[in-house]
Amino acid sequence: MILRRLGPVPDAALCGGGHNCPDVFELITGDFAVIGTDVTDQVAGCLPPGSGCGPGERIVSIPRRTLVLARSDIPAAL
Numbered sequence: 001m002i003l004r005r006l007g008p009v010p011d012a013a014l015c016g017g018g019h020n021c022p023d024v025f026e027l028i029t030g031d032f033a034v035i036g037t038d039v040t041d042q043v044a045g046c047l048p049p050g051s052g053c054g055p056g057e058r059i060v061s062i063p064r065r066t067l068v069l070a071r072s073d074i075p076a077a078l
Contacts, residue, residue: 001027001028002025002026002027002028002033003025003026003027003028004025004026004073005023005024005025006024006025006026006032006070006073006074007023007024007066007067007069007070007071007072007073008069010022010023010066021035022034022035022036022037022062022063022066023035023062023066024062024066024067024070026073032074034060034062035060035062036060036061036062036066037060037061037062038058038059038060039059039060039061040053040057040058040059040060043059044059
């Protein structure tokens with residue numbers, strides 16, 4: 001299901017030996033998946049109009065560094 005990691009391997013020394021490490025992945029479907037901190041309860045009531053979090057969805061936060069470092073691996077086209 002996971003095709004590849006986007007960005008560098010997280011520093012395991014900084015995130016519990018490989019656990020609790022934010023990460024970004026490209027799936028074989030072309031979609032993306034992230035590992036982050038669940039912030040659904042904190043931000044769900046503050047979403048902009050037209051946005052919503054469905055029953056099977058969670059809102060996660062990843063450090064800016066994680067996404068910025070993954071940017072060069074994210075395809076520019078659909």
